[in-house]
Amino acid sequence: MPTLTSISPVKREPKISFENWQQNHNTPRINTSGLNEVRASAKAWSGFSQAWTDYKSSSIIQGAIDKHNLKNKDWDFTLDRSGNIKVIEGNDRLSNQTVKDLEKALNDSAFGYHFKDMAVGLIGKSQLSVNTYNNPNSITKYDINAENISGILRGRELMEQPRADWNNIKGTFSKQIDRSAESLGLKEKVV
Numbered sequence: 001m002p003t004l005t006s007i008s009p010v011k012r013e014p015k016i017s018f019e020n021w022q023q024n025h026n027t028p029r030i031n032t033s034g035l036n037e038v039r040a041s042a043k044a045w046s047g048f049s050q051a052w053t054d055y056k057s058s059s060i061i062q063g064a065i066d067k068h069n070l071k072n073k074d075w076d077f078t079l080d081r082s083g084n085i086k087v088i089e090g091n092d093r094l095s096n097q098t099v100k101d102l103e104k105a106l107n108d109s110a111f112g113y114h115f116k117d118m119a120v121g122l123i124g125k126s127q128l129s130v131n132t133y134n135n136p137n138s139i140t141k142y143d144i145n146a147e148n149i150s151g152i153l154r155g156r157e158l159m160e161q162p163r164a165d166w167n168n169i170k171g172t173f174s175k176q177i178d179r180s181a182e183s184l185g186l187k188e189k190v191v
Contacts, residue, residue: 037128044121047114048158048169054111055159064105068098076156077106079119079149085112086150106155119149122173139170142177142186152180 055061065071074090085106087099094102106112126144144152154176161168180186 037125040121040124040128042121044118044125045169047116047118047121051111051114051118051155052159052161054109054114058105058109058111060109061105061111064101068094068101070094070098070102075102076154077102078151078153078155079116081146081150083116085115085155088154115155118169119153122153123149139174139177141188142181143189144177144186148184148186151184152176 073092073094075092075094076088076090077085078088080086085103087094087102087106089099106115122139123144123146126139126142129140153173157176158169158172161172177186
């Protein structure tokens, strides 16, 4: 059995670039400009999975929801232009104190950080993606940015999914975009 001192070092090629590696190993050409889009997707997914866990497990958030009996009421939340989580009333009227308590719980927790991180990733994915012909994925189809995210993103709908799954977030966020596209006047990106 080899020990650490008996293993010889691997010969490494100095300063190898990704392009040289592709050429030397006869691999298909990969467009490295898409790596930014991949990072944005990873940021969105990481933010979502952490936010989803924090939303479900935070005694502060769940306490505010329970205190104001909000489980079966129609409300949601999004990000305002300054990046703070803002509660949105649905068909049920919420008191000013309820909105204040809920916004404080959502903004002042680890959840708030991860939810904002997710939104940055979703915006990045939209901004860095190219809309290919008839692409059904609304995240890449429309121009999503910091100015219009508050009219699209509905956090409670995302967080109350039964499980944290990238296909769930992508599908739910795409549905949110499609619902908002006409009312916000979102234009499809042109290749």
